[in-house]
């Protein structure tokens with residue numbers, strides 16, 4: 050049902066070279082969406098009639114704005130913009146975190162989301178009509194984790210930023226959500242499981258998830274995000290939301 054509603058729409062996904070962003074790109078392409086994809090390394094799908102793929106850093110204001118313009122030129126309307134690009138590091142007690150590492154983290158996970166959001170808001174305002182913004186958040190926006198001060202702070206910031214934009218754009222056709230996708234077994238999770246206890250005391254919980262296979266699959270997350278964006282029956286009222294656990 051959702052697939053039929055989504056076919057022919059255009060979505061932008063940042064951080065589309067691997068992990069969740071790459072899986073979303075592949076699922077969305079299979080569902081018949083046209084895609085604008087970006088990441089620092091080559092996005093998972095090559096440039097084609099239905100895909101605009103670019104290598105860029107989401108912290109680069111000029112490149113993000115130019116990418117948004119090129120997507121609009123190529124596809125006309127961008128219906129859905131997903132700010133997915135993100136990093137976890139630095140992971141360490143705050144007392145050991147270097148300021149340049151903290152700044153770089155905030156630059157990617159918060160300023161990068163700001164830049165993508167701003168480009169999409171401007172696009173929707175310029176063309177009129179509806180649009181859906183999804184900023185990928187995390188349970189770390191709600192829960193403090195020792196060792197993840199930068200990540201928790203930036204993801205909380207993503208939630209508030211998304212709520213502010215929704216308040217600002219309430220009179221337009223833009224709908225904004227910050228979505229925590231659940232735990233997905235990507236490179237980020239592999240990196241987490243290898244962390245030493247002294248840098249990340251909760252590490253055992255994440256190793257257990259691997260043993261018990263309690264992850265949300267990328268296919269499930271893709272279906273949920275398409276439903277949020279394009280299925281009127283699944284339209285959430287909340288701006289900030291968490292996807293349910295796929296495996297009960």
Ligand SMILES: NC(=O)c1ccc[n+]([C@@H]2O[C@H](COP(=O)([O-])OP(=O)(O)OC[C@H]3O[C@@H](n4cnc5c(N)ncnc54)[C@H](OP(=O)(O)O)[C@@H]3O)[C@@H](O)[C@H]2O)c1
Pocket residue numbers: 063064065066067068069070071087088089090091105106107108132133134135136157161185186187188229230231232233234235236237238
């Ligand atoms: N995996 C989970 O369990 C989980 C749970 C909750 C939330 N999340 C969130 O989901 C999103 C995706 O995570 P993931 O697990 O798929 O991570 P991942 O496997 O590490 O992939 C991260 C993606 O972001 C891109 N990226 C990183 N920095 C970038 C930059 N400066 N500019 C452009 N692209 C950049 C990477 O591509 P390049 O390196 O090629 O640039 C890659 O495509 C993140 O926002 C993460 O916080 C993940």
